[in-house]
Amino acid sequence: MPLIVQKYGGTSVADADRIRDVAKRVVDTFRAGNEVVVVVSAMGRTTDDLIDLAKRVADRDHPREMDMLLTAGERVSMALCAMAIEDRGVPAMSLTGSQAGILTTATHGQAEIVEISGDRVRAGLDSGKVVIVAGFQGVSPDSRDVTTLGRGGSDATAAALAAVLGADVCEIYTDVDGVFTADPRIVPDARKIDEISYQEMLEMSVAGSGVLMGRSVEFGRRYNIPIHVRSSFTTDMGTWVKEETMEEAIIRGIAHDTSEAKVTVHGVPDKPGVAATLFEPLARAGVNVDMIVQNVSRDGITDISFTVPKSSIASALDVAGSVSTDVGAGGVDVDEDIAKVSLVGAGMKSESGIAAKMFRILSDHGINIEMISTSPIRISCIVAGGDIEKAVRSLHDGFQTAMAPASEGDG
Amino acid sequence: MPLIVQKYGGTSVADADRIRDVAKRVVDTFRAGNEVVVVVSAMGRTTDDLIDLAKRVADRDHPREMDMLLTAGERVSMALCAMAIEDRGVPAMSLTGSQAGILTTATHGQAEIVEISGDRVRAGLDSGKVVIVAGFQGVSPDSRDVTTLGRGGSDATAAALAAVLGADVCEIYTDVDGVFTADPRIVPDARKIDEISYQEMLEMSVAGSGVLMGRSVEFGRRYNIPIHVRSSFTTDMGTWVKEETMEEAIIRGIAHDTSEAKVTVHGVPDKPGVAATLFEPLARAGVNVDMIVQNVSRDGITDISFTVPKSSIASALDVAGSVSTDVGAGGVDVDEDIAKVSLVGAGMKSESGIAAKMFRILSDHGINIEMISTSPIRISCIVAGGDIEKAVRSLHDGFQTAMAPASEGDG
Numbered sequence: 001m002p003l004i005v006q007k008y009g010g011t012s013v014a015d016a017d018r019i020r021d022v023a024k025r026v027v028d029t030f031r032a033g034n035e036v037v038v039v040v041s042a043m044g045r046t047t048d049d050l051i052d053l054a055k056r057v058a059d060r061d062h063p064r065e066m067d068m069l070l071t072a073g074e075r076v077s078m079a080l081c082a083m084a085i086e087d088r089g090v091p092a093m094s095l096t097g098s099q100a101g102i103l104t105t106a107t108h109g110q111a112e113i114v115e116i117s118g119d120r121v122r123a124g125l126d127s128g129k130v131v132i133v134a135g136f137q138g139v140s141p142d143s144r145d146v147t148t149l150g151r152g153g154s155d156a157t158a159a160a161l162a163a164v165l166g167a168d169v170c171e172i173y174t175d176v177d178g179v180f181t182a183d184p185r186i187v188p189d190a191r192k193i194d195e196i197s198y199q200e201m202l203e204m205s206v207a208g209s210g211v212l213m214g215r216s217v218e219f220g221r222r223y224n225i226p227i228h229v230r231s232s233f234t235t236d237m238g239t240w241v242k243e244e245t246m247e248e249a250i251i252r253g254i255a256h257d258t259s260e261a262k263v264t265v266h267g268v269p270d271k272p273g274v275a276a277t278l279f280e281p282l283a284r285a286g287v288n289v290d291m292i293v294q295n296v297s298r299d300g301i302t303d304i305s306f307t308v309p310k311s312s313i314a315s316a317l318d319v320a321g322s323v324s325t326d327v328g329a330g331g332v333d334v335d336e337d338i339a340k341v342s343l344v345g346a347g348m349k350s351e352s353g354i355a356a357k358m359f360r361i362l363s364d365h366g367i368n369i370e371m372i373s374t375s376p377i378r379i380s381c382i383v384a385g386g387d388i389e390k391a392v393r394s395l396h397d398g399f400q401t402a403m404a405p406a407s408e409g410d411g
Numbered sequence: 412m413p414l415i416v417q418k419y420g421g422t423s424v425a426d427a428d429r430i431r432d433v434a435k436r437v438v439d440t441f442r443a444g445n446e447v448v449v450v451v452s453a454m455g456r457t458t459d460d461l462i463d464l465a466k467r468v469a470d471r472d473h474p475r476e477m478d479m480l481l482t483a484g485e486r487v488s489m490a491l492c493a494m495a496i497e498d499r500g501v502p503a504m505s506l507t508g509s510q511a512g513i514l515t516t517a518t519h520g521q522a523e524i525v526e527i528s529g530d531r532v533r534a535g536l537d538s539g540k541v542v543i544v545a546g547f548q549g550v551s552p553d554s555r556d557v558t559t560l561g562r563g564g565s566d567a568t569a570a571a572l573a574a575v576l577g578a579d580v581c582e583i584y585t586d587v588d589g590v591f592t593a594d595p596r597i598v599p600d601a602r603k604i605d606e607i608s609y610q611e612m613l614e615m616s617v618a619g620s621g622v623l624m625g626r627s628v629e630f631g632r633r634y635n636i637p638i639h640v641r642s643s644f645t646t647d648m649g650t651w652v653k654e655e656t657m658e659e660a661i662i663r664g665i666a667h668d669t670s671e672a673k674v675t676v677h678g679v680p681d682k683p684g685v686a687a688t689l690f691e692p693l694a695r696a697g698v699n700v701d702m703i704v705q706n707v708s709r710d711g712i713t714d715i716s717f718t719v720p721k722s723s724i725a726s727a728l729d730v731a732g733s734v735s736t737d738v739g740a741g742g743v744d745v746d747e748d749i750a751k752v753s754l755v756g757a758g759m760k761s762e763s764g765i766a767a768k769m770f771r772i773l774s775d776h777g778i779n780i781e782m783i784s785t786s787p788i789r790i791s792c793i794v795a796g797g798d799i800e801k802a803v804r805s806l807h808d809g810f811q812t813a814m815a816p817a818s819e820g821d822g
Contacts (some may be wrong), residue, residue: 016468019468050487053427054494057495058491058494058495065491066490070492075481075482076464076478079476080465080480081482082476083476083477084468085468087470093475207690403723
């Protein structure tokens with residue numbers, strides 16, 4: 001019997017009516033002859049409300065207890081989903097992350113899935129039940145404490161469960177119709193992407209496309225589980241993320257990201273090891289560095305710029321400031337008014353001139369490029385924050401044909 | 412080091428400010444040189460809100476999932492309490508019922524505590540932490556499912572933990588000052604009882620005094636753990652429930668209960684075994700029968716009346732109706748407009764004439780007695796619902812002296 005893992009996000013289970021809708025969809029899938037595992041997030045704004053409550057009772061952070069608190073959210077939504085499914089005459093059972101055997105590292109708030117035993121999930125399926133599993137949470141086998149997986153955690157739960165159970169597909173239900181060639185709020189004629197490879201989707205996620213988090217795509221890629229990102233409000237096909245795509249295109253899509261800031265260390269003596277002196281302590285401080293650019297050295301002195309999430313600015317300045325003093329650099333400054341625009345597409349590997357065309361389009365629209373980084377299937381440029389919408393629109397226009405699937409482009 | 416178990420009910424943890432108050436009290440107790448275990452209920456109306464949500468997603472009852480749902484309530488309050496305590500510089504750790512090793516029967520919604528391993532509670536205390544345990548919940552070792560203990564469950568958790576850990580006292584914090592000689596809303600000059608024996612408290616609970624549930628008193632009695640019922644809004648002494656009381660009184664207090672209804676089966680052929688024919692199927696249907704009265708038989712025909720919780724009327728009528736048909740009785744009726752008033756006091760064992768005086772007082776106030784039942788230290792009368800306040804007031808007046816502690820009464 002085919003096995004389908006379905007993940008429903010917070011907006012899909014935001015209230016009693018939505019939960020009844022989810023139950024109907026799950027029951028339809030089950031009655032169509034599938035085994036179904038459902039992964040749910042907390043209802044609507046629950047997680048934010050709980051964080052607010054925590055801030056009102058305590059001034060400091062208490063990571064273990066914060067995880068205990070937040071995991072109450074999925075507990076509510078999963079029990080309600082199970083009730084709504086059983087009410088339609090299909091046996092169902094909800095399991096916490098711990099009960100489902102989702103074993104994680106002990107890092108509260110940012111735990112990584114290490115192993116999934118999944119015995120009780122399998123037993124539930126074998127007894128003819130729909131099994132509902134709490135997303136976003138697990139348990140650390142060392143401390144026996146409850147953990148949460150951080151941002152995108154429920155998607156990761158779903159994809160990891162799909163991998164362990166050998167599911168035929170992992171369906172990610174969300175409030176949009178799929179992954180688009182660009183953010184439709186910025187580019188009104190952006191197109192839904194029907195198929196995208198794991199590698200391209202990973203690059204889109206890294207580049208700021210918020211629809212699907214990289215962690216879940218990585219599970220899909222590693223265990224070759226197709227991921228279907230689709231709307232919980234329609235029955236339309238969404239975007240299939242899988243190994244081979246039928247539709248080849250040079251550029252798959254354009255992603256952008258306004259969540260980063262640029263930090264620059266000025267007047268760094270350009271000696272061997274100076275980059276390590278800066279980036280090792282940043283890594284130890286948990287600062288997630290994205291792009292790095294080191295200028296050509298002039299008179300043995302260089303500037304090093306890097307981008308970090310805005311939420312890490314304080315720690316980044318802390319570390320960079322003390323390194324700057326240690327190595328005798330000229331000082332540190334930060335620019336929060338930046339944004340990143342990226343072209344992603346496996347086709348660019350075999351097509352030359354994509355980067356040149358990208359830079360030309362931006363320049364033609366009067367947009368200055370502050371930093372550049374590339375991967376084999378992605379080109380990213382940092383531009384001024386105020387230029388980002390213009391950048392996304394002009395690139396979407398300029399690469400319109402390159403984004404058309406080859407089969408359609410021929411017609 | 413003395414070990415104190417403190418239980419805080421829903422009103423004591425109703426919002427962030429109250430939780431901060433609880434944290435202060437816990438920290439004060441800890442800093443005074445005690446080990447402290449805290450048992451918490453869900454915040455304020457949380458449990459009712461979750462039940463409402465369940466009713467909106469499902470028309471039928473789903474006991475396993477309802478327990479999964481409701482246990483989210485204590486999860487939130489216990490994590491917030493732990494944060495608020497840690498914020499004051501005292502290490503704290505919250506544990507679910509399952510983590511605390513509270514093993515129960517598998518009856519969802521009405522589980523009984525079977526055993527408490529308490530290893531993690533003890534380990535937490537040994538490492539110098541305040542341990543916060545979720546009230547009202549446990550885990551069934553057979554099904555590995557989460558269970559809830561039903562009404563008064565958090566008190567039971569606290570008393571059972573106190574017993575297992577050998578605590579010096581189990582403090583039950585509530586929104587009233589203690590146990591009173593009668594409900595102060597009905598009898599303005601009702602007095603707070605300073606000390607009461609386990610046996611008297613059990614009878615008061617059974618008779619409708621809602622301050623402390625019988626299950627927790629039973630744990631206290633069996634393991635001889637003093638229970639201190641007190642207000643979470645003051646530091647005043649409340650009511651001590653313990654084996655031996657300093658203050659002897661003939662009557663300890665007056666309890667009343669308006670939650671029951673009277674069911675009467677008319678014209679029952681008075682044959683051996685006819686009572687069993689009625690009460691066995693009622694027990695099987697889970698109907699909790701309180702008082703039973705069988706009239707003197709006339710011409711081999713009798714009436715049998717019994718009281719049940721109003722919430723069980725439907726099942727009681729179902730069972731009684733079919734038994735009535737089977738045994739050829741004359742039919743069944745129900746009277747919801749009744750109430751029970753009870754005198755409780757160990758002193759009545761050695762004092763004759765208490766029952767007679769009770770009946771006289773009620774009769775002097777024009778109150779008709781419909782049913783009577785007695786235990787060695789309690790006399791209960793069923794009266795018309797509209798008479799209950801008058802009954803409580805007149806008995807409190809009439810037994811004023813008998814309720815005074817002997818030491819004071821002599822003065």
